Amino acid sequence: MRTGKVIDVGNKPDDTQLKDARKGIVKELDAPLPQVEIIEVPEEVAPKKTWLRWVVAGISTIVGLEVIRATSFAFSVSPLLGWATTAVFSGVGVALTFKTVGWYRAGKQLEQRARLKSAAIDAYAARSTKVRDNWVNDAKQTLTDKQTLAFIDDIVTKRAHTDSREMITHVDSYYRAKKDPAAQALIANRAKRAALGIGASPFATLDMAIMVWQSVKLCDELCKVYGITPNNRVRYRLVSQILKNTFFSGASELVLSEVLPEMGVSLAGQLVGRAGQGFAAAVVVSRFGLAANKALRPVPYLNQEPKLKSSLAKIIFNSGASELTQMGVKLINEQKTSAPGDR
C-alpha cells in the first residue's frame, strides 16, 4: 500500500508570489471580443560587412575615374563621339545597377530563409504564444507563397491557443503534405535524367556538363517549389552552401559503396555487380537535391526527413530494364535472364 508522497507544492503563496498572479475576473459583454492581435516586432539588423563596402567603393571609384577619363578623351576627339560614349556608359551603368540590385535582393532570400529557419528552431524549443507571434511576423516578411501564408493566418486567427512549438509543427506538416512530395519527385526526376544522360554520354567532359546542367535545373525547380526566385546569385550561394555542408564532409562519401548503407538493406540488396557511373551521378544529384531541399525549407524537418534511399528507390523502381542497364544498374531478380550492361 502506498501512503502518498510529499510534493513540495500547495503552500499558501506569499505576498511576493501573489504580486504577479492573476486573481480572476468575470465580465458581462455587449459585443464579442476583438481577435488577438499580432505584436509587431522590429526586424533584427544583421551585422554589416564594412570591409566589403570599402572594396566595392574603391573599385567603383577607379571604374568611375576611368569612365570620366574615357569620356573626356572621346569629347576631346569629337563632341559626337563624346555624347555617344556618354550614352553607352550611361546605358551600361543603368543596366549594371539594375542587375546588381536584383542580384543583391535575390541573394537576400536565402539569408532570410536561413534566419527564419533558425528562428523556427528557437520557437520550437520555446513553447510560447509570444514567440509564435514573432515567428509569424518574420514568416510574413520572408515567405511569398500565398497558400502558405494563408495557412499560417488560418492557424493564428482560428487557434489562439497555438503555441510556437505547435505552430512550427503545423507548418512542418503543411510542407510535408503540400510541398515536399513535389520536391522529392523533382529530385528523383533530375537524378534519373542525370543518370541516363551520363550513361549515354561517351565523353567525361560531357558527363560534367550534364551533371552541372541537371543540378542547376534542379536548384531552380526546387527554388520555385519553396517560393524563392532563382537567379545566379541564389544558385551560387545555394551551391556553395551545399558543397560546404555536404560534399566537403569527406570525398569517400561519393564512393557508391559508402552510400549503399544509406540506401537501406532492401534496396542495396537489389543491386548487383558494379553500379555504373550513371547511377553514381544519380546518387550525387539526389544528394545535392536533398541538401537544397533542406536549405530552402523555412522550417526544419521535425520528422520523416527524406532519405537518399527513398530518392534512389524511386529512380530504380520507376525505371525500365533498359534504363537501368543504361545507368549501369542490374537488379538481382533480372540477373538470370540477361547480362548486366556495363559501359
Add this chain to the structure above:
Amino acid sequence: MSIITDLGDNFLDLSKESLVEGLNKLKSHGRHQWQRARRERLRIGVAGLSRAGKSSFITSLVRQLEASDESDLLGFSPALENRIDAVEVLPPDDTRGLVDFNYKKQLTRLTATPPSFPEPTAVISGLDISISYRSRKGKRKNLVIEITDFPGEWLIDLAMIGMDFSTWNRWQCSLWETRRNGEEFAEFSKRLFALNLEDQHAVERIRDDYRRLLMTTRESEQGALLQPGQLCTKGHVVDVFPMACAELIDENPSALSEWLEQAFSHYVEGTVKPFFERYLSSIDRQVVLVDVQQVLTTSQTKLDETSEALSLILGKFDYTDDHSWFNWLRPEIDKTCFYATKADRVLPEDHLALRKILQRVARDAMRFSKSHGAAVVIDAIGAISTTTSGRTSDGEMLEGTDKNGKLQAYQNPSLLVDDELCFELNQSFVAPEFVPIMNAGIPLHIRLDSVLEQLVADWME
C-alpha cells in the same frame, strides 16, 4: 481463452444451432484477430477518473473524424494530406460484447439549442470507427479504431488485483480516516463489526449503508481512491462486494473477516478481473484524461490521491517499446497519452502550466509507462471548447455564452506562480459555465487534431 468463454454455457452443447452459433463466433473472432494482426484494427483505451471528460472526449473525437473534410484538423497528417476517403461510425464489433456508445444521442445533445455536453458514462459501452484512407504510397486501406468508454470509478478497482483483503482493508481505512466524514465511517465500522451474519436483512441493510456512504463521500469529496468503484455507478447492481472495516485491523481472524475476505475474493475474481481481461487487457494505445483544474480547486490531498489513483491504474497494464506483429497475441501498450482536459477554461498562456501540473499529477504513472518502454505524450486539450479568447483593457480574456444566451468573459486565476500550485486562488474563483461552441455541427476543439496525430497517424502511413 476468451473465445471459449464467449461460447458461453453452451460450449458443451452439441446441438446443430449451438454449433452453428459457435462456429460463427469463432469466425468473427478469427476475422477480428486477423485484422488486428494486419494492423487494421487499433484498440484505444480511454481512461480517467470520473468527470475527467471521457464521454465528451470520445464524442468530439468521433465527430471530428466523421467530418474530417470540414473540421479543423490541421495537425492530423492524413487529413492535411487529404488521404481520408470515408469515415463510418459503427456499433462495437460483436466479439467485444459491449453495448453501443450511442454516439448519435450524444451528438444530438451537442447540436441541440442550446447545446449541452454529452451525458457522463453510466455503463460500459463502445463504438468502432471505420476509416477508409489511402496510404502514403497511394494504396487504399481500412483502419478500424475501437474505443471503449467505461465509468471512471471502475478503473480504480484495478488496484485490488493482486491485493489481499487485510491489505486492502488497512489501505481503505487509512483513506477513510482522512475524509471529513471519517467519524461516520468509524460508526459504520462498529455496526459492521457487530453484524449478525445470519440475519440477511441486517446484512442487506449494512450493504446499502456502505454503498450510500461511499457514493456520498465520492460525490462530495471526490474521494478517488475509495472502493469498490463499481458501487458508485448509479443503476449498476453489484451483488457481492467487500466493505472496509476499521475494527478488523489488528484483530484476529473471525467469522466476519472470513466473510468479508470471501466477498473481496468474489468481487476481485468475479467482477474486477473479468472487467480488466475483457475490456482493458487488449489495448494498443492508452489515453489518460485528467481534469487538472478540478484538482486545483480542491486540495493537495486531492492531487496526491489522483496521482496515486493514476499510478495504480496504469500499473496494471503491460507495455512495450515496439508494436510488433505479435502484439495481437499478447497485447501491450506502446504509447500512453496523458491529456489535461478542459483546456478551454483557462487562458492559452496557461496551457503550459496545465501541462506542468499534469506532469506532477501523473508523475509516477508516466515514470512507470516510460520505464516499461512505452512512449509518453503530455498535452493540454479541450475536446469540446466553450470559450474563445480575445483582448480587453484587462488583458486577454476568455469569452463564452451561458445557457441563457448571455455573453460573458472571464480571466481565470493563475494556475502556477513560481512553480507553485495556486490552490487558494483557484478555490475562491468560480468560472462561469458556458455552453459548447459548435461550428456547423462540429464542436470547436483544442488540439484534438494533435491527439489524433499521436494516436492513429502512424497506423495510417
